[in-house]
Amino acid sequence: MGKKYVGKLFMGMALIFICTVYYAFISINHSGFSIFTFHTFFFMLLWSFFHSSFSEPGQVPPYWGFYMGDSENKRKRYCLLCHVFKPDRCHHCSICNRCILNMDHHCPWINNCIGFFNRKLFMLMLFYALISGYYVLCSTLPIAYSICKNSFYIRKFTNNEIVFLCINGILLFICIMLTKFTSFHVKLILKNSTTIESLENSYNSRYCISTYRNFIQVFGRQWYLWFIPYYGKAGMPAGDGISWPMINPESLDSDVNVESETNQRESSAKHVSAVSNNDVWPSENRGPSPFSVAQGDKLSVDPETDTSFIRLNPNLSN
Ligand SMILES: [Zn+2]
Numbered sequence: 141m142g143k144k145y146v147g148k149l150f151m152g153m154a155l156i157f158i159c160t161v162y163y164a165f166i167s168i169n170h171s172g173f174s175i176f177t178f179h180t181f182f183f184m185l186l187w188s189f190f191h192s193s194f195s196e197p198g199q200v201p202p203y204w205g206f207y208m209g210d211s212e213n214k215r216k217r218y219c220l221l222c223h224v225f226k227p228d229r230c231h232h233c234s235i236c237n238r239c240i241l242n243m244d245h246h247c248p249w250i251n252n253c254i255g256f257f258n259r260k261l262f263m264l265m266l267f268y269a270l271i272s273g274y275y276v277l278c279s280t281l282p283i284a285y286s287i288c289k290n291s292f293y294i295r296k297f298t299n300n301e302i303v304f305l306c307i308n309g310i311l312l313f314i315c316i317m318l319t320k321f322t323s324f325h326v327k328l329i330l331k332n333s334t335t336i337e338s339l340e341n342s343y344n345s346r347y348c349i350s351t352y353r354n355f356i357q358v359f360g361r362q363w364y365l366w367f368i369p370y371y372g373k374a375g376m377p378a379g380d381g382i383s384w385p386m387i388n389p390e391s392l393d394s395d396v397n398v399e400s401e402t403n404q405r406e407s408s409a410k411h412v413s414a415v416s417n418n419d420v421w422p423s424e425n426r427g428p429s430p431f432s433v434a435q436g437d438k439l440s441v442d443p444e445t446d447t448s449f450i451r452l453n454p455n456l457s458n
Pocket residue numbers: 219220221222223231232233237238239
């Protein structure tokens with residue numbers, strides 16, 4: 141089994157662990173409503189897990205930045221591996237081996253990248269894992285308390301009780317770790333940042349337009365779809381993952397004044413945050429730009445797509 145399936149296998153084991161604890165110790169004492177509640181949370185967790193595993197995180201649109209009329213601002217960063225121009229906040233994932241729009245990170249647990257178009261699914265997976273975990277934990281706590289109370293004053297622990305307490309400890313540890321991880325990601329979303337920007341210290345505070353607008357850039361505008369791992373047409377994240385509304389620098393200390401979408405498209409690339417040398421294009425010491433057509437190379441126009449489009453690869457031109 142390849143390395144890429146290890147994370148999914150671990151995640152599957154964690155799901156089975158939660159289920160086992162529930163069915164072995166809790167379900168027998170629970171009413172119908174409690175059982176329905178747990179299964180609803182668990183179903184949403186499974187749905188989020190599978191949907192985020194197989195969803196598209198967001199790829200750079202074909203020929204983006206390659207059109208003759210495109211602004212030079214689009215051509216600041218070039219991926220030498222994918223041969224695409226990289227919009228703001230787009231990064232190359234070395235595991236998926238492609239560029240991802242607004243890449244947050246590559247998640248080993250689902251073996252998929254978290255990007256602009258599936259971040260909500262990832263967050264919902266964390267959310268429902270957290271709720272399911274705490275639901276089981278809170279249900280086992282009264283049993284654990286009674287075991288400890290009786291054993292401490294009256295008798296010694298039996299083997300079964302020790303196993304139960306150990307499982308409870310593992311569950312508590314998982315819940316604490318999940319809480320920290322989820323709160324970290326919630327903070328990033330509310331200030332319109334990503335894990336990569338946080339780790340690289342390349343966060344641009346001008347992306348933080350307001351808590352609500354930051355939120356709907358991940359979860360979409362339709363509130364009734366916020367807690368469902370499904371987008372539909374109405375629930376897509378606000379924006380396109382390419383151009384980002386920003387706060388005017390003059391208004392950072394006063395009222396929030398978001399640049400218009402049209403102006404932003406032109407200005408966003410001017411505020412490219414710190415990027416590694418591999419990301420930057422063009423550069424004097426990196427050889428010719430893909431736009432500098434060598435002598436003898438032909439410029440061919442594709443009339444079916446756009447008359448201003450230039451085929452840059454001379455091998456493709458007739
Ligand atoms: Zn790339």
